Amino acid sequence: xxxxxxxxxxxxxxxxxxxxxxxxxxxxxxxxxxxxxxxxxxxxxxxxxxxxxxxxxxxxxxxxxxxxxxxxxxxxxxxxxxxxxxxxxxxxxxxxxxxxxxxxxxxxxxxxxxxxxxxxxxxxxxxxxxxxxxxxxxxxxxxxxxxxxxxxxxxxxxxxxxxxxxxxxxxxxxxxxxxxxxxxxxxxxxxxxxxxxxxxxxxxxxxxxxxxxxxxxxxxxxxxxxxxxx
Numbered sequence: 683x684x685x686x687x688x689x690x691x692x693x694x695x696x697x698x699x700x701x702x703x704x705x706x707x708x709x710x711x712x713x714x715x716x717x718x719x720x721x722x723x724x725x726x727x728x729x730x731x732x733x734x735x736x737x738x739x740x741x742x743x744x745x746x747x748x749x750x751x752x753x754x755x756x757x758x759x760x761x762x763x764x765x766x767x768x769x770x771x772x773x774x775x776x777x778x779x780x781x782x783x784x785x786x787x788x789x790x791x792x793x794x795x796x797x798x799x800x801x802x803x804x805x806x807x808x809x810x811x812x813x814x815x816x817x818x819x820x821x822x823x824x825x826x827x828x829x830x831x832x833x834x835x836x837x838x839x840x841x842x843x844x845x846x847x848x849x850x851x852x853x854x855x856x857x858x859x860x861x862x863x864x865x866x867x868x869x870x871x872x873x874x875x876x877x878x879x880x881x882x883x884x885x886x887x888x889x890x891x892x893x894x895x896x897x898x899x900x901x902x903x904x905x906x907x908x909x910x911x912x
Contacts, residue, residue, distance in 0.1 A: 683748070683749070683750045683751055683859075683862060683863060683866070684748070684749045684750050685746055685747070685748050685749075685863065685866045685867060685870065686746065686747040686748075687744060687745070687746055687870045687871070688745045688746065688747050688836070689744075689745040690742070690743065690744045690745065690871070690874060691741070691742040691743050691744075694742035694744075694841065694874060694875045694878075695723055695724070695727050695742070695875055695876075695877055695878060696715055696718065696723050697715075697741050697742055698727060698730070698738050698739055698741055698742050698841070698878065699718060699722070699723040699726045699727055699730075699738075700714050700715040700718070701738040701741045702726055702730055702735070702738040703718070703726065705738075723877075724877050727877040727878060728877060731877070731878060731880075736842050736845075737842075739840070739841045739842040739845070739878060740840040740841065740842045740843075741840070742840060742841040742875060742878070743838055743839065743840045743841070744838065744839060744840075744841070744844060744871055744874075745836065745837070745838040746836065746837050746838075746867060746870075747834070747835075747836050748834065748835050748836070748837065748863065749832075749834045750782075750784070750832060751784065751832070751833060751835070751859060751863060752783075752784035752829060752830050752831065752832065752833065752859060753827075753828075753829050753830070753831050753833050754784075754829035754830070754857075754859070755784075755833075755857075755859040755860050755863065756769060756833050756835050757829075758857060758860050759835070759837065759860060759863075762839070762843065762846075762847050764839070764840070764843040765837055765838060765839045765843060766837065766838040766839075767835060767836070767837050768835065768836045769833060769834070769835040769836075770833055770834040770835065772820070772821075772824040772827060772831070773820060773821040773824065774820065774821075775820065776814060776820045777807075777810070777827075778811060778814070781807060781810075781827070781831060781832065782831075782832040783803045783828070783830040783831060783832060784830050784831075784832055784859070785799060785800075785830070786830075786858070786859075787858060799830075802828075803828070803830065806826055806827065806828060809826050810823050810824075810826050810827060813826070841871075841875060841878050841879075844867070844871065844879075844882075845878065845879065845882050847864065847867075848864055848867075848868050848879070848882045848883055849882070849883070849884060849885060851863070851864035852864045852865055852868060852882075852883050852884050853884040853885065853886075853893075854884070854898045854901075854902065855893060855896060855898075868882055868883065881904075883902075883904065884901075884902070886898070886901040886902070887904055
C-alpha cells in the first residue's frame with residue numbers, strides 16, 4: 683500500500699480559525715488571518731473542537747493518492763459520501779498481465795490457502811486476457827476480475843469528514859486493509875493539523891466504546907498507535 687498526500691489547504695488550522703473568527707468580527711478574513719498569533723489559532727481550534735461547532739473545520743481539505751489497495755477496500759472507502767473520488771477505471775484500462783492482486787494477511791500466512799489463492803488469481807487473469815484476445819471489450823472482460831484486484835484512487839476529504847473517517851476506520855473492528863490505510867492517512871495529516879487531529883482515532887481515544895459486546899478486550903493506547911501504527 684502506498685499513500686501520497688498530494689495537496690492540502692495551506693496552513694489549514696489558520697484557515698479554520700479565520701473562518702470561525704469571521705462569524706463574530708467586523709474585520710475581513712485576510713486581516714483576521716494575518717493578526718492572529720499561532721497561540722490564538724491553537725486556542726480557538728481547541729474551543730471549536732471541544733464545543734462541537736465543527737462546520738468551520740470543513741474549510742481545510744486534504745487530497746490523497748492511494749495505490750496498492752484492493753477493490754474490496756475501495757468499495758468500503760467510497761461509502762464515505764462527503765468526499766471526492768477518482769478511481770482507475772477497469773472499463774477503459776486494459777490490464778493484460780500487469781494487474782496485481784492484494785493477498786489478505788490471513789491467507790498470506792497459510793501456505794495451502796495462499797497457493798489456492800494465487801492459483802485462482804492466475805486462472806482469472808488468463809481468462810481475462812483470453813476474453814480481450816477474443817475481441818471482448820475491457821468493460822465486459824472486467825466482469826471476471828475479483829475483489830482482490832489492485833486499484834488506484836484519489837480521494838479528497840475535508841478535515842471534519844476525515845475526523846469521522848478516522849473514528850470509524852482506525853477502530854480495531856474495521857476491516858484490516860482500510861484500517862491500515864486510515865492509520866497511514868492519520869499519521870500524515872496530524873503534523874499539519876495537529877490541534878484538530880490531536881485526539882483523532884477510534885471512539886475509545888475520546889470516551890466509552892460504542893461497540894457494546896463487540897468492544898476490544900484491550901483497547902489500543904494513543905501512545906502505541908500515533909506515528910508507530912503502520
